[in-house]
Amino acid sequence: MEIFISKDNCTGCKKCTKACPYGALVLIDGKAAVNDRCTACGACLTVCKTRAIISNVKEREIPAFDDRKGVWVFVEQTEGHIHKVTLELLGIGQILAASTGQELSAVLLGNNVYHCLDTLKEFGAKNVYFCQHPGLENYQTASYSKIISEIVQNNKPNILLIGATPIGRDLAPRLAIRLEVGLTADCTELAIDQRDGTLLQTRPAFGGNVMATIKSPYSRPQMATVRPGVMKATRTMGSYELNVIEKKAHLSPQDTPIDVLERINQKGKNIGLENAKVIVAAGRGAASEKGIKFVFALAEALGGEVACTRPLVEEGLLPLERQVGQTGLVVKPEIYIACGISGAIQHKAGMSDSRYIIAINSDKNAPIFGVADWGILGDLNEVVPTFAAAITRRAERREK
Ligand SMILES: Cc1cc2nc3c(=O)[nH]c(=O)nc-3n(C[C@H](O)[C@H](O)[C@H](O)COP(=O)(O)OP(=O)(O)OC[C@H]3O[C@@H](n4cnc5c(N)ncnc54)[C@H](O)[C@@H]3O)c2cc1C
Structure with missing residues (x-):
C-alpha cells in the first residue's frame, strides 16, 4: 500500500502529522507531504477529514460471519x-x-x-x-x-x-x-x-x-x-x-512427539504475589542492601509479600518472580505499599487495581502519588523502618 496526498484537498490542518506514529508526514509549504519513513500503516487515513490522503488499496469488504456464534x-x-x-x-x-x-x-x-x-x-x-x-x-x-x-x-x-x-x-x-x-x-x-x-x-x-x-x-x-x-x-x-x-x-x-517422564515443580518459584493481601514493593529508591532489608521487614510486620519494579530485577537484586508490571505480574492486593517507586506506566499496569495504594517517595512530583490513596513524602530509609516498628509495637500490644 502507498499513501498519496491530494494537494488540492489538503488544508494543512496537521491532523495527519500528529497521528503518524513514524514522523512520516510533514508540512511543506502548508501542505502535507509523505517522506520515506512511511510504513503505510494507515493511521493518517482515518484522521483526514478532507479526503486529502489517498491510498492505492481498495477498502476490503468485511464478511458477514452470520454463522459464527459463541x-x-x-x-x-x-x-x-x-x-x-x-x-x-x-x-x-x-x-x-x-x-x-x-x-x-x-x-x-x-x-x-x-x-x-x-x-x-x-x-x-x-x-x-x-x-x-x-x-x-x-x-x-x-x-x-x-x-x-x-x-x-x-x-x-x-x-x-x-x-x-x-x-x-x-x-x-x-x-x-x-x-x-x-x-x-x-x-x-x-x-x-x-x-x-x-x-x-x-x-x-x-x-x-x-x-x-x-x-x-x-x-x-x-x-x-x-x-x-x-x-x-x-x-x-x-x-x-x-x-x-x-x-x-x-x-x-x-x-505427541514428547514423552513426559516426570514433572518436577521448581521449588521457591511461586512466591504467591497474585494472592497476597498485602504487598510491599521496592523501587529504585530502595535499591540497596539496606533499603531491601527495610522493605522485607515491613512486609513481615504486615504479614505481606515483597514485590519490586523492573530495575531491581535487572540489577539482580530481586528475582523476576517478584516483578510487578507490564512485563511482570498483575496484582490486586488489599494494600500495596510502593517504596521508592516513581510510578512509570509499565509498573502501574501491574498494580493500579490494588484496593488501597500507599506511596512513599521523596519526590513530591512522583507520578505514583497520582494513583496513591495515601502519599508519604519522605526518605524511605526513615519512613519504612518507622512504619515497620510501629506495626510491630501495635501487634505486640495486642498480644499482651
Ligand atoms: C517495554 C517495557 C516494559 C517494562 N515493564 C516493566 C514492568 O513490568 N515493571 C516495572 O516496574 N517496570 C517496567 N518497565 C520499566 C519502567 O519503565 C520504569 O523504568 C520502572 O518502573 C521504574 O522503576 P522505579 O520506579 O523503581 O525507578 P525510578 O523511576 O528510577 O524511580 C525511583 C523513585 O524512587 C524515589 N526515591 C529515590 N530515593 C528515595 C528515597 N530515599 N526515599 C523515597 N523515595 C526515593 C525517586 O523519587 C523516584 O521516584 C518497563 C519498561 C519498558 C520499556
Whole structure:
C-alpha cells in the first residue's frame, strides 16, 4: 500500500502529522507531504477529514460471519488443576456472551479430567467441548493445536480467549496460524463494539506508553490472549444443565512427539504475589542492601509479600518472580505499599487495581502519588523502618 496526498484537498490542518506514529508526514509549504519513513500503516487515513490522503488499496469488504456464534475459553489445566486465568476468562466471557447474545463455552482437553466440568459450570460455562485421551494428559503444542483447531473449524465460534501464560503464549499463535486468523496478545481489556458486534481488544503498545484497541474484522474466531490477574472470575448460580459435547481425539505419534517422564515443580518459584493481601514493593529508591532489608521487614510486620519494579530485577537484586508490571505480574492486593517507586506506566499496569495504594517517595512530583490513596513524602530509609516498628509495637500490644 502507498499513501498519496491530494494537494488540492489538503488544508494543512496537521491532523495527519500528529497521528503518524513514524514522523512520516510533514508540512511543506502548508501542505502535507509523505517522506520515506512511511510504513503505510494507515493511521493518517482515518484522521483526514478532507479526503486529502489517498491510498492505492481498495477498502476490503468485511464478511458477514452470520454463522459464527459463541464466546469460547480454552481451559488450561495441569494434572487436573484448572489455572485461575481460565476462571478469569470465563468471568469476562460471561460479559462478552451477554453483550453479543451468544453462549459461553469452554474447551477442555486432558486425560481423566471429568472433575473439571463442575468448576467450569460454576464459573459460567454453558457448554463444554470436551476431549479426553492419554495423549492429551500433558500439554503439547502439536496435539493441543491439532485438536482445538479441529473443534473450532467444526463448530465455528465467534470469539476464542486463551490465557497469556507460558502454555497460552505457545498455543495461541499456533492456533492462529492453523485457523488463518488474527491474534491480539496480552490484552488487558475486552469489550464488544456495540456498532458492529466485533471484539475490542485493548493492550499496551509502544512499551506501554499507549493503549491500543485492536479489532479483527476480517476473520473468525476473534482470538485474544489475556494476562492472568487482569479479569475477574465470577461464580454463577449455575441453575442449568451443563451441555457437554464430547469429541474423539485421533492422535498419531507425530502429534505427541514428547514423552513426559516426570514433572518436577521448581521449588521457591511461586512466591504467591497474585494472592497476597498485602504487598510491599521496592523501587529504585530502595535499591540497596539496606533499603531491601527495610522493605522485607515491613512486609513481615504486615504479614505481606515483597514485590519490586523492573530495575531491581535487572540489577539482580530481586528475582523476576517478584516483578510487578507490564512485563511482570498483575496484582490486586488489599494494600500495596510502593517504596521508592516513581510510578512509570509499565509498573502501574501491574498494580493500579490494588484496593488501597500507599506511596512513599521523596519526590513530591512522583507520578505514583497520582494513583496513591495515601502519599508519604519522605526518605524511605526513615519512613519504612518507622512504619515497620510501629506495626510491630501495635501487634505486640495486642498480644499482651
Ligand atoms: C517495554 C517495557 C516494559 C517494562 N515493564 C516493566 C514492568 O513490568 N515493571 C516495572 O516496574 N517496570 C517496567 N518497565 C520499566 C519502567 O519503565 C520504569 O523504568 C520502572 O518502573 C521504574 O522503576 P522505579 O520506579 O523503581 O525507578 P525510578 O523511576 O528510577 O524511580 C525511583 C523513585 O524512587 C524515589 N526515591 C529515590 N530515593 C528515595 C528515597 N530515599 N526515599 C523515597 N523515595 C526515593 C525517586 O523519587 C523516584 O521516584 C518497563 C519498561 C519498558 C520499556
